[in-house]
Amino acid sequence: MPAVKTDRGFQMIDRLPAGDPGDRSRLLWLGAGASLAFGLVAWGTGTLAGGVLAWWALMFTAVLVAFVLPLPLALVSPLFLGLFGWLVDMLPTIILVGWSAVVLRWALMLWRERRWPRCGRWMWLLLGLVAWTMLGVAVVPAADLRHFLLLVAIQGLISGLMLAVVDTLRSLDDRVQVVSALTVFVVVLSVGVLFEWVGLPVEDMQNREVSTRVEEAYGLDVFPNAIGMTNYVRAKNAGAAELRRRVDRLAERTPGLPAAAVYAPPFTAFDTSIVVRFEGSARAFEDVLRGLDIELLYDNAGLAPMVTVPRLRSFPRNALTYAGVCVALFPLAFFLVWTGDSRRRLLGWAGVVSCLFGAGFSLARGAWIAILIAILYLLVDGRLSWRRKGQMLGVFVAAAVMVTAFFVARYGVDPATGRAGAPGSIGTRTTVYEETVGVLRGKHFLLGYGTTTSRAEEGSRERGRYVPRAGTHSTYLNYLFRAGLIGGLGIVALYAISWLHARAGAYAMEGRERLFRTLLAGSIFSLAAHAAILSLYVEPTYTLTVSLLLALGVAGATELPTSVLPWRKARAKAESRVSAGTS
Structure with a gap:
């Protein structure tokens, strides 16, 4: 019986994708699974020590996964392992470690085969960029x-x-595998930030204490995410004029209420609040002012909520990163829509929707313009049928209309110009x-x-x-x-x-x-x-x-x-x- 169970266990491991199936791949998968499980258990303790142990375990996992997967999937694996690194606020570091392991794996393959890369003259441009960058040591x-x-x-x-x-990656199937994995990644980014935005406590799973202590202990720049998956930024129409009218109407029917100045502050200490400054003490009218959502900080000054709009960032620390990934993958998601089987077509449509969602709700106008540039380029120079060109343009226009309608109805601003900054x-x-x-x-x-x-x-x-x-x-x-x-x-x-x-x-x-x-x-x-x-x-x-x-x-x-x-x-x-x- 134990032998039967062992054989079944090996059969399960053998079903996992591997670049070189055999005993070596089994050991790598067992090691990757064990280190990932240990990292998740350590993270689950919620302690600083557990978080640091999880960080080390996840880096080890990223290296093992980079060596065991088929190379097309291994190239994308650092992005997915980085999502686990996000749990301890170390996403960029995990990505760099996994990325280094993938490049090392390829370099070892070249060494074993005793050959140079088959890249043509393009290789010298890439090597030249590295060499020229190194010359900066003379001026830094x-x-x-x-x-x-x-x-x-x-x-x-x-x-x-x-x-x-x-x-x-000389075969089309290998390259499509990379694009499919990247499409899954952008879908995960969009689904994750959507869950957080609608109220599911995704961000509460993150242990942010780890990145701070790692920077102090190891002297690393770990690119910590100090903002979060979502944040609300000041709308162009912050609501100061409307609040000023409401305060004036309140003063007309409330004898003794001091005159007040209402404005959106230029400084960032209260970047989502409107300042109401009275010419005298308004403490006696505190209960009345609370009806206008004005909270007194001092006798003559208070804060009221400002009109804000959501800016989604997802797991990366920068909204522009999220938007940039969406720009990159939007055209290629249509390849899965137009050529794949039913499952791959579904993934393609999920990728298209995720890219448009990310570009729209990250409030990055440059991302929308870049996607439009891709569509215009394909309309002019793309070897596509007019039906496919029209489908891509129609999806983009429909998404732009729906996102704009949502922001206008919900926040009173359009997403292209509604952000104050x-x-x-x-x-x-x-x-x-x-x-x-x-x-x-x-x-x-x-x-x-x-x-x-x-x-x-x-x-x-x-x-x-x-x-x-x-x-x-x-x-x-x-x-x-x-x-x-x-x-x-x-x-x-x-x-x-x-x-x-x-x-x-x-x-x-x-x-x-x-x-x-x-x-x-x-x-x-x-x-x-x-x-x-x-x-x-x-x-x-x-x-x-x-x-x-x-x-x-x-x-x-x-x-x-x-x-x-x-x-x-x-x-x-x-x-x-x-x-x-x-x-």
């Missing part, structure tokens, strides 16, 4: 050296991951562009500053908010500021080459491969546009997702029979027509 201040080393390591992970994808965000990015270009002089023009924190500028303020010194809020500015002109040109070339390969594949191939590359070209095109206002380094969740998609653009397309440059292809067609006519 000593105080920023640790941050600089972290950025170099992340650039190494980006390049290593892209090389691994291009080297190994939106105009300041535009001003902030304008200032950052100006400051970044302005400080790149002398040796910094070529080498940059090494990190995204300039020591040459003091920064400024825009609409009462601090403006980062330079090099932030944009992928292109980030590389330009950190690595100078060469780094800036390098990242532009990376996006361009990926898009050109995806587009060339869409025109050179047929069937499912053509459809996949067409949608991938639209995704990369929108990511390139979105990169103007969102940094690739915003946090590891976004960095890993975008790196995978950029690499998929080149994977399987390094040996196309035609040039990836559109004008060369057009010239070749013209020459063939001329030769045919003369013959």
Whole structure:
């Protein structure tokens, strides 16, 4: 009997996906399951010691899973293990550890096979970006050296991951597997934040004490999520004018109530409250004022609730990260809708809805614009039937109408312009562009500053908010500021080459491969546009997702029979027509 039970146990383990089925995979799965179970039990204690033990166990789990899964799934596994890391507020760290393990696994595979990556000349651009980033050590201040080393390591992970994808994912099925896993991930992000928004206590499961103590003990920047999965931000129409009218009407029928000034404060200490300041003591009228939801803090000053709108962030710490992942996967989710079986079509529709939900309720206008750019690109240059083009555009328009109607009905504002900080965000990015270009002089023009924190500028303020010194809020500015002109040109070339390969594949191939590359070209095109206002380094969740998609653009397309440059292809067609006519 024990032998029978053991065989059944092995059969269950053998059903799990594995890159190299056998005894080694069984041991890795047993180790991963045991460490994950231990981590969850330790987290369940709710103590600091248990949380730290859970963190170590989850890092070990991320490494084991990265080595046991088939490579297409292993490439995405750090994102899912990061969700477990979120339980102890260590999501970015777990992602980086799992990501490093995946790249190490691929490097060991190359070493065993005694070969170079099969990536064509594209490999030298990725290696060159790492080498040029390392040159920043010549200009980075000593105080920023640790941050600089972290950025170099992340650039190494980006390049290593892209090389691994291009080297190994040559079949369409492998690439579709990656996209399917990413679609599941974005669905989990949207479902999780939806549960928290409607009142389920998802965020209460997180132990935030761990990240603080880990930073102190190990000197790490763990990117803690200090805001939460959802937060309510000031609406453009904060309600001060309406409250002022209500206070004036109350004063008319309440003799003795002091005159009051009502305004939305510019400072952030009461960023969701309206200030009511009386010219004299209003303590005698405290009960009457409570009827207007005004709570007196002092005799002559009180606070009233402001009109706010929800901004959803999900498990990442930044709403723009959540929105950026949604932008990246929106076009590709339609591939599952149009080509999969019933289960995969259902996943595709769930991905489409999740992407639109995330872009809309993160209140990120840039995300909506980036998705629209992808749709417009596919309308003009996409190798799609007009029925499919119309379906994609119709879904987007319907979602925009429904999200706008909800915000107008519920909060009295539209989601595109209803957030009070939106105009300041535009001003902030304008200032950052100006400051970044302005400080790149002398040796910094070529080498940059090494990190995204300039020591040459003091920064400024825009609409009462601090403006980062330079090099932030944009992928292109980030590389330009950190690595100078060469780094800036390098990242532009990376996006361009990926898009050109995806587009060339869409025109050179047929069937499912053509459809996949067409949608991938639209995704990369929108990511390139979105990169103007969102940094690739915003946090590891976004960095890993975008790196995978950029690499998929080149994977399987390094040996196309035609040039990836559109004008060369057009010239070749013209020459063939001329030769045919003369013959």
